[in-house]
Amino acid sequence: MFRYIVRRLLGIVPTLLIVSIFIFLFVHMIPGDPARLVAGPDASYQDVELVRQELGLDKPLVSQYFTYISNLAQADLGTSMKTKRPVFDEIAARFMPTFWLTVWSMAWAIVFGLLIGVISATKRNKWQDYTGMFSAVSGISLPSFWLGLMLIQLFSVQLGWFPTGGNESWTGYILPSITLGAGVAAVIARFTRSSLMDILREDYIRTGRAKGLKENVVVWKHALKNAMIPVVTMTGLQFGFLLGGSIVVETVFSWPGLGRLLIDSVSFRDYPVIQAEMLLFALEFILINLIVDILYGVMNPQIRYE
Amino acid sequence: MENGTVIVQSEDQVIQHEAENVRTPLLEFWRKFKKQRMAMIASSFILLLFVVALIGPFIAPYSAVEPDYNNILSPPSMEHLAGTDAFGRDIFSRIIEGTRISLFVGLSSVFVGAVVGTVLGLISGFYGGRLDSIIMRFCDVLFAFPGILLAIGIIAILGPGLGNVIIAVAIFGIPTFARIVRSSTLAIKATVYVESARSIGAPAKRIIWKHIFPGTISSIIVYFTMRIGTSILTAASLSFLGLGAQPPSPEWGAMLSSGRDFLNTAPHVTFFPGLAIFITVLAFNLLGDGLRDALDPKMKD
Numbered sequence A: 001m002f003r004y005i006v007r008r009l010l011g012i013v014p015t016l017l018i019v020s021i022f023i024f025l026f027v028h029m030i031p032g033d034p035a036r037l038v039a040g041p042d043a044s045y046q047d048v049e050l051v052r053q054e055l056g057l058d059k060p061l062v063s064q065y066f067t068y069i070s071n072l073a074q075a076d077l078g079t080s081m082k083t084k085r086p087v088f089d090e091i092a093a094r095f096m097p098t099f100w101l102t103v104w105s106m107a108w109a110i111v112f113g114l115l116i117g118v119i120s121a122t123k124r125n126k127w128q129d130y131t132g133m134f135s136a137v138s139g140i141s142l143p144s145f146w147l148g149l150m151l152i153q154l155f156s157v158q159l160g161w162f163p164t165g166g167n168e169s170w171t172g173y174i175l176p177s178i179t180l181g182a183g184v185a186a187v188i189a190r191f192t193r194s195s196l197m198d199i200l201r202e203d204y205i206r207t208g209r210a211k212g213l214k215e216n217v218v219v220w221k222h223a224l225k226n227a228m229i230p231v232v233t234m235t236g237l238q239f240g241f242l243l244g245g246s247i248v249v250e251t252v253f254s255w256p257g258l259g260r261l262l263i264d265s266v267s268f269r270d271y272p273v274i275q276a277e278m279l280l281f282a283l284e285f286i287l288i289n290l291i292v293d294i295l296y297g298v299m300n301p302q303i304r305y306e
Numbered sequence B: 001m002e003n004g005t006v007i008v009q010s011e012d013q014v015i016q017h018e019a020e021n022v023r024t025p026l027l028e029f030w031r032k033f034k035k036q037r038m039a040m041i042a043s044s045f046i047l048l049l050f051v052v053a054l055i056g057p058f059i060a061p062y063s064a065v066e067p068d069y070n071n072i073l074s075p076p077s078m079e080h081l082a083g084t085d086a087f088g089r090d091i092f093s094r095i096i097e098g099t100r101i102s103l104f105v106g107l108s109s110v111f112v113g114a115v116v117g118t119v120l121g122l123i124s125g126f127y128g129g130r131l132d133s134i135i136m137r138f139c140d141v142l143f144a145f146p147g148i149l150l151a152i153g154i155i156a157i158l159g160p161g162l163g164n165v166i167i168a169v170a171i172f173g174i175p176t177f178a179r180i181v182r183s184s185t186l187a188i189k190a191t192v193y194v195e196s197a198r199s200i201g202a203p204a205k206r207i208i209w210k211h212i213f214p215g216t217i218s219s220i221i222v223y224f225t226m227r228i229g230t231s232i233l234t235a236a237s238l239s240f241l242g243l244g245a246q247p248p249s250p251e252w253g254a255m256l257s258s259g260r261d262f263l264n265t266a267p268h269v270t271f272f273p274g275l276a277i278f279i280t281v282l283a284f285n286l287l288g289d290g291l292r293d294a295l296d297p298k299m300k301d
Helices: A002-029 A034-039 A045-054 A061-073 A087-122 A127-141 A144-158 A170-200 A203-210 A215-252 A258-268 A271-299 B004-017 B025-034 B037-059 B091-127 B129-143 B149-158 B162-189 B192-199 B204-240 B252-258 B268-295
Strands: none
Touching (some): A002 A061, A002 A271, A002 B129, A034 A045, A087 A127, A087 A271, A127 A170, A127 B204, A127 B268, A144 A170, A144 B252, A144 B268, A203 A215, A215 B204, A258 A271, A258 B149, A271 B149, B025 B268, B091 B162, B091 B204, B091 B268, B162 B204, B204 B252
């Protein structure tokens, strides 16, 4: 087990390296002179040159990269062009709202996704299955920004049950997390259904039924346990979807999180913040995939020794 | 066309006219696909969408761009089926005109992503070795940026606009296609017929295009259809965020975004464009599901 974890950890090193190079080059890929971009359109030639030296843009690319990495190691992500504050502080202030939004979305998506998936698989080709799977494909097709705005219109404007945005009270979490979780719940439902249906065809399920186990025990204890292995992987990957989806949902609900910061930064062309956010999202995603991979190994011993 | 007797008839005709074609893959596919009612409805709807995209301006009851200041934000009525927006423009007509944009963005971006991804996947799977690990590493890096983030990053570099959205969404689709095609390539490479083609000295190019590529087509078609829905959704999201099509354009995401300010007084301005996106994406996803079940029953979500 220990060797398996070490191997997985080593496996992400090259990806991390290339991702960091990509993000480092990000500022250099923007058409035009990055120093002029940072200095602003009205800056004089001297100012631009000053900025160039300050940012180290006059040095060779390789040494710039090493400076970038060593700054990263010291949690120095540069200064925001918009607020002139350290990017690290900007991001740190926005991290928790996004984190909790993601967690709540995932929590309800797992509960409902599993439930719909299990019902659809056990009531195969009955009305429950058709309803469940039609809701699931609808969930995947729903534009989250539209769903969010319609929920606001109905529950905040018409009924006045929840706030239209912001995270001041816990009620503020309900609509955004429903909006964000809908797509994930749908994916989990579809995946649970197909995985569980495969397992329900296995011999040991027939044995369980033959020896007189209750259907509930067969499904929830024996079948679901094995059906969960691919579902866990899929669910882990959906975290990435949530991270991306939070960008749209936070804009709809005026959520003070990382996603809205990213959109604000893109429209302001605040490149240090964009760069740092891209890195953070990518790191989070790589980390989640790593955890999922390891969990997969824990759950399925066959994988570990391949 | 859809009941059992007709199926028998058509097979009879096939036997009479073209005896050698009794069970071509295409007929086999059609036989399975026809049974999927949802996918059949979805494909008729998509056909309708294409017709609307082609002849849109001729059938739209009003102009999509001309303002009408006597009719600002009027709710849905018999004259304006989906109401009017803040400039008094008929929303129904704008949705009809926007069909062309959404379909074009969806199709072109997936097409570019599919072509590049397929070529990379074929090369990666066929040649293996160092080339394979370089290509797969490249895909890993693209995959490291979750969801819409990669597209936003690309837009941040290229600047906002519909053209750049197409490029961004295309790049976003490359790694998925590359991985799918690579895994089918690996499976087909191990078959006896590829081995025999190789042993009679067929060049690599011929083996790839004549023997391996046709085997990967069914999974490419399924993912192509499924990705169209995702791409339309991603493009609409980017326009909603102000990074894609810009306001006067009747692009659905941009229309929806401009309705946000009137959500309290005129919810129809946001409702109908969103409904159009939803139904279109739903149709492509249902078609994708149907194609998957008909073409490749082993393939899962």
